[in-house]
Amino acid sequence: MIISNGPVITNDPANPFVRDGAVVVEGDSIVAVGPAAEIRATHPGHETIDVGGRVIMAGLINAHTHAYSAYARGMAVHQPTRDFTEILENLWWRLDRLLTLEDVELNAGTTFIDSIRNGVTTVFDHHSSPHAVSGSLQTMADVAGRIGIRTSLCYETSDRDGAGVLAAAIEENAAFMKKVNTGEQDMVKGLFGLHASFTLSEESLDAACAAKEGIPGGFHVHVAEGPNDEPDSLAKYGKRIVQRFDDHGILGPGTIAAHCIHADPDELALLKDSDTTVVHNPHSNMGNAVGVAPVVDMLARGLRVGLGTDAYTADIFASAQVAKILQSDHLGDPTVGFGQALQLAFVNNPKICAHHFRKDLGVLKAGAYADLIAVDYRPFTPLSAESAGGHILFGMSGSQVNDTMVNGAWVMRDRVVLTVDEADIFARSTQRAPRIWAQM
Numbered sequence: 001m002i003i004s005n006g007p008v009i010t011n012d013p014a015n016p017f018v019r020d021g022a023v024v025v026e027g028d029s030i031v032a033v034g035p036a037a038e039i040r041a042t043h044p045g046h047e048t049i050d051v052g053g054r055v056i057m058a059g060l061i062n063a064h065t066h067a068y069s070a071y072a073r074g075m076a077v078h079q080p081t082r083d084f085t086e087i088l089e090n091l092w093w094r095l096d097r098l099l100t101l102e103d104v105e106l107n108a109g110t111t112f113i114d115s116i117r118n119g120v121t122t123v124f125d126h127h128s129s130p131h132a133v134s135g136s137l138q139t140m141a142d143v144a145g146r147i148g149i150r151t152s153l154c155y156e157t158s159d160r161d162g163a164g165v166l167a168a169a170i171e172e173n174a175a176f177m178k179k180v181n182t183g184e185q186d187m188v189k190g191l192f193g194l195h196a197s198f199t200l201s202e203e204s205l206d207a208a209c210a211a212k213e214g215i216p217g218g219f220h221v222h223v224a225e226g227p228n229d230e231p232d233s234l235a236k237y238g239k240r241i242v243q244r245f246d247d248h249g250i251l252g253p254g255t256i257a258a259h260c261i262h263a264d265p266d267e268l269a270l271l272k273d274s275d276t277t278v279v280h281n282p283h284s285n286m287g288n289a290v291g292v293a294p295v296v297d298m299l300a301r302g303l304r305v306g307l308g309t310d311a312y313t314a315d316i317f318a319s320a321q322v323a324k325i326l327q328s329d330h331l332g333d334p335t336v337g338f339g340q341a342l343q344l345a346f347v348n349n350p351k352i353c354a355h356h357f358r359k360d361l362g363v364l365k366a367g368a369y370a371d372l373i374a375v376d377y378r379p380f381t382p383l384s385a386e387s388a389g390g391h392i393l394f395g396m397s398g399s400q401v402n403d404t405m406v407n408g409a410w411v412m413r414d415r416v417v418l419t420v421d422e423a424d425i426f427a428r429s430t431q432r433a434p435r436i437w438a439q440m
């Protein structure tokens with residue numbers, strides 16, 4: 001089919017912008033991007049989809065989030081909660097223990113639908129449900145498959161719920177990775193999920209690494225998020241977190257280290273030398289008051305820093321906007337952060353995907369997967385290759401996404417999700433959430 005009648009922001013440096021453009025999709029991939037008149041002449045007989053002047057862009061990528069936190073929306077926390085450690089203890093570690101496999105299914109359903117509604121076509125999720133570990137990743141993969149969203153899934157291995165849950169988590173990651181990382185399909189991939197340094201002993205890290213031995217794929221782990229993480233690692237192991245993880249062989253191009261707020265220059269050098277991905281989550285970091293990641297410094301050092309939402313929102317446009325103003329405010333320099341925010345979302349998130357999926361994502365060009373969106377954004381100043389970044393950062397939002405295509409198939413048209421019964425999933429979640437709130 002030919003998707004046309006709108007400006008195309010391709011995210012492809014060789015052909016960044018087409019004023020009246022068209023994208024040709026065949027099967028799961030894009031075969032051509034160019035001026036609409038030219039495309040129509042060279043591709044006769046193709047079905048034509050008219051996006052009504054909306055902006056055609058590549059589907060967005062969320063490089064770190066947690067579907068399991070979905071019930072937290074609107075929930076009150078009644079315990080006195082003063083810092084990040086108490087946020088974990090009073091909120092997240094109470095919530096995840098209550099989740100059943102049915103909740104895992106509902107949380108994945110609502111989070112992935114919310115992502116599609118915000119134009120996010122690829123989600124890297126970090127899952128936890130300590131009393132429903134076995135089968136949780138396949139449950140999420142089944143939901144993702146029904147909706148039609150591309151995902152990378154992992155289970156958060158941790159010592160905090162005892163040896164039985166730890167063993168189940170290790171088994172869940174290894175079995176799921178073996179299943180999804182070795183076949184032909186490219187819609188769901190697995191990473192080995194680790195919670196964080198301060199909830200994983202040396203023995204647990206050894207067991208996780210031993211179980212992963214020989215299985216393709218990296219790790220997905222929180223690194224130096226709270227201010228207590230580095231002192232904990234130094235006190236228990238006599239070394240900083242990134243060094244500790246490097247000693248276990250956890251770093252590498254397939255591994256995602258979320259946050260890295262308190263990583264020191266030696267740790268940043270280790271992350272760079274090992275080609276490890278770092279993911280910045282500005283909403284979450286500000287909301288949890290855990291500090292500001294040195295994103296400008298990280299990028300200057302050549303680190304591959306991507307952008308995630310950490311479940312604060314599903315809107316990557318909003319996340320990029322917050323990433324910009326956070327760096328400007330933190331560094332006291334209004335000129336800094338703009339290019340960096342765009343680099344995280346539109347250069348580095350696609351690069352991250354290249355380490356997990358076979359064809360290009362986050363770009364509209366021949367050979368890339370046909371993951372794309374039409375954004376109902378009406379510019380009132382010139383939109384061009386040069387100005388597109390400014391329009392994205394100051395004008396666009398996830399709620400403007402009108403249509404979402406993943407892998408060559410429409411998942412949402414005119415803001416209606418086509419693949420699943422959204423109203424039913426949201427109603428079941430709305431019915432279930434208050435019971436979880438009451439138990440907390």
Ligand SMILES: [Zn+2]
Nearest residue numbers: 126222258310
């Ligand atoms: Zn997280």
